[in-house]
Amino acid sequence: MYNPAFESIQIASIYGKIACERTWRWNRGSIPFEDFDLWYIWNGEGEIVLNGNKQRLGRHQCFLFRPGDRVDAWHHPERPLTVTYIHFSIDSITDEFPGLLSNHEFRTPFYFEAYLERFVHVMTMKELNHHDEARLLLRLILLAFERECVSALSSLTRSNHPHxxxxxxxxxxxxxxxxxxxxxxxxxxxxxxxxxxxxxxxxxxxxxxxxxxxxxxxxxxxxxxxxxxxxxxxxxxxxxxxxxxxxxxxxxxxxxxxxxxxx
Structure with a gap:
């Protein structure tokens, strides 16, 4: 289903792929997010407290933090996190992403990860029309995330088939x-x-x-x-x-x- 929020995405300059430091922590429990932040875990293990709910962090998990979310997170120093993060906003505060869960563990992340890698490359190299391509890539990233979320809610979906x-x-x-x-x-x-x-x-x-x-x-x-x-x-x-x-x-x-x- 078409979502007008995709048309009003504004990409920020906060993005990247990083291997988190051994002593890394995320202390935002008392500071709510003002915009959106997409966060994907390539490797590592840890824990997160999202709006008061504690859960584990692990490979292939993706989070979409929304305005108002409060987050505390940390990882195990022996198994540090490697993450891609993309900060963005939308023009209208009434726009939302109702099909997207707050977090989801990808079963088939190949294409999703390719989009993430391309996004970081395009934004880093800043070649001709890079910002237009980056916006299209972010739409693809969010659409892929939405598809995975919808699949997770339906045990009858074909993509859940073992073959x-x-x-x-x-x-x-x-x-x-x-x-x-x-x-x-x-x-x-x-x-x-x-x-x-x-x-x-x-x-x-x-x-x-x-x-x-x-x-x-x-x-x-x-x-x-x-x-x-x-x-x-x-x-x-x-x-x-x-x-x-x-x-x-x-x-x-x-x-x-x-x-x-x-x-």
């Missing part, structure tokens, strides 16, 4: 190279699963059978080649691994509702 990562990786492989997907057995071998179990889990994650997914991605590619590359129906069928142009045309019409020669 989510491997199935989405294989789905990406099919999308990138639909012509060379030879068999379900080969895909199952990549996932270290039996073909039957792989097919079952792929459908649970992707919402359709792997066979159907392969066909759809081949037809999508065929439509693009026909409409924008000037290739003939026979050339496209051959490029996508169809041995029979009649079978390709029949499958294309079944999926798209029209003959490929009409594209």
């Amino acid at each position: 989510y990562a491997v199935m989405t990786e294989i789905a990406a492989l099919i999308r990138e190279n639909p012509a060379n997907v030879n068999s379900v057995a080969e895909l199952a071998e990549r996932a270290y699963l039996s073909p039957r179990y792989f097919s079952l889990k792929f459908k649970e994650v992707m919402g359709q059978t792997v066979e159907r997914y392969i066909i759809e991605k081949r037809i999508e590619r065929a439509e693009l080649l026909l409409s924008t590359h000037g290739m003939s129906v026979g050339e496209v069928a051959d490029a996508l691994g169809y041995q029979n142009i009649y079978y390709f045309s029949k499958q294309f019409k079944k999926v798209r509702g029209i003959s490929p020669s009409k594209i």
Whole structure:
């Protein structure tokens, strides 16, 4: 859902990635935050008291401190924290981020961490249009955080599936190279699963059978080649691994509702 707060973000000059000193502490229990502060833990362990509630600090946790929040925090000297922090404000005090929890532990932080690293790099190097890129990156960071928070509140979300990562990786492989997907057995071998179990889990994650997914991605590619590359129906069928142009045309019409020669 669209949130106008994303449009009114103002980035401050307080940002960075830092390995906290052994004696580091955060003593803000009596000083409420005036703006927003996003705080992500890469490594280390510690404890935090947020608005009177004490909890542990650990790897892959992300906090969004809001105006009025009061924080005390410390870490274990033998396991010091490494954190990225981004301070920002929003123009209107009525704007909020209702979809964002105060804190959340990421299950799949890869892209989120890439956004954080890029944000710090862009703001540090100050290259052409760096501030515009930084604002877009911060929006991506907050959107990724929101998605993780929503997922945490729903036990039915696909991203919580134990095979989510491997199935989405294989789905990406099919999308990138639909012509060379030879068999379900080969895909199952990549996932270290039996073909039957792989097919079952792929459908649970992707919402359709792997066979159907392969066909759809081949037809999508065929439509693009026909409409924008000037290739003939026979050339496209051959490029996508169809041995029979009649079978390709029949499958294309079944999926798209029209003959490929009409594209």
